[in-house]
Amino acid sequence: MEESPRKKSGGGQVLDGSNIIELVGNKEVFSTFVEHKFEELDRDRDGELSVKELQPAVADIGAALGLPAQGSSPDSDHIYSEVLNEFTHGKQQKVSKTEFKEVLSDILLGMAAGLKRDPIVILRIDGEDLEEFINGPTFEPEMVASYSEIKSADGSGSLRDYIAKALAKLTVEQGMPPSSDPWVISNIVEPALQSCTGHDLDKPVSQETFIEEFKKVAETVAQHLKEKPVIVAHSENDFDGSGIKRLLSNKFELDKTLNAAIENVSKDRSGKLSKEYLRVALDAVGPTAGLPPLGAVEQMDKVVQDAFNLVNADDGKLLKEDEFKKILTEILGSIMLQLEGTPISVYSNSVVHEPLASSSTLLQPSSEL
Helix, strand or coil, X not given: CCCCCCCCCCCCEEECCHHHHHHHHCHHHHHHHHHHHXXXXXXXXXXXXXXXXXXXXXXXXXXXXXXXXXXXXXXXHHHHHHHHHHHHCCCCCCEEHHHHHHHHHHHHHHHHHHHHXXXXXXEEECCHHHHHHHCCCCHHHHHHHHHHHHHHHCCCCCHHHHHHHHHHHCCCCCCCCCCCCHHHHHHHHHHHHHHHCCCCCCCCCCHHHHHXXXXXXXXXXXXXXXXXXXXXXXXXXXXXXXXHHHHHCCHHHHHHHHHHHHCCXXXXXXXXXXXXXXXXXXXHHHHHHCCCCCCCXXXXXXXXXXXXXXXXCCCCCXXXXXXXXXXXXXXXXXXXXXXXXXXXXEEEEEECCCCHHHXXXXXXCCCCC
């Protein structure tokens, strides 16, 4: 598996939900915050918020969650609709200030919990780290490795193809924003690649030529980044089994978590549970055990499936409640052992196209606060 880039210390602003928890946790400050937001939304000054008046708040929550604008996608529109329903309880009715405060608190704490599990680091990529990499001791060895990988995969490519593919292999740690992003392609990568169009692209690409020309293009990329810095939201998560280990070592917490997980699992007339619901129960245990939802991380799904295979989870047998919880515990133990032996790191990088300060006004109290 591709290794997660190691971020340099002090290299970015960490969004881990702590500011949200601090805001909601301070009753006096949060009440003032809600008061301001409510007055801002209550256009007709009747002391309640209509569905129309709630729309800006729903849009702000969507922006804070990183969703595209309403109307862009049926999937994201469904989430916007769910957020609105949280406020109105699914009815086209007005919302009081008390209801607004309660729902907003729940939504914000949910967002904070997500950021605590998967913190986001905001990085400003301005060409300095890329220049440092180009002139550093690891540049040539890494370019030799890139050349070998590209040649073995597609030996007949042009010099331009080789350089474009090598740029795509660079990480944010090396000072390169995601080169698959359309804005980065048109404003950073394409202008830099034009510098190698004068070469005879029909000739075989030698390693020496590749390294020499790649360095020129990378230096041009660094120059473009100085003129147009790119903001990147970087998130990563390490699954090493430590969350499961903590849960299994605390019998009280484990029993409480397992009981909550099977509370909504269907039982037959005799009170037994089918093994087919083990996946549902594991998903319910996931947040407490430090596991992602099933289907969210491909590598983790394979680990989970291996654990399910060990207990024949798909045989459809009916189990007593204690047996069901015992097997679920065995599945957790199996996943823990696999992750302790081979931890899984998952990371993503997304270009932030809107200025951070204006993407959402949800967490921007007025200057009066």
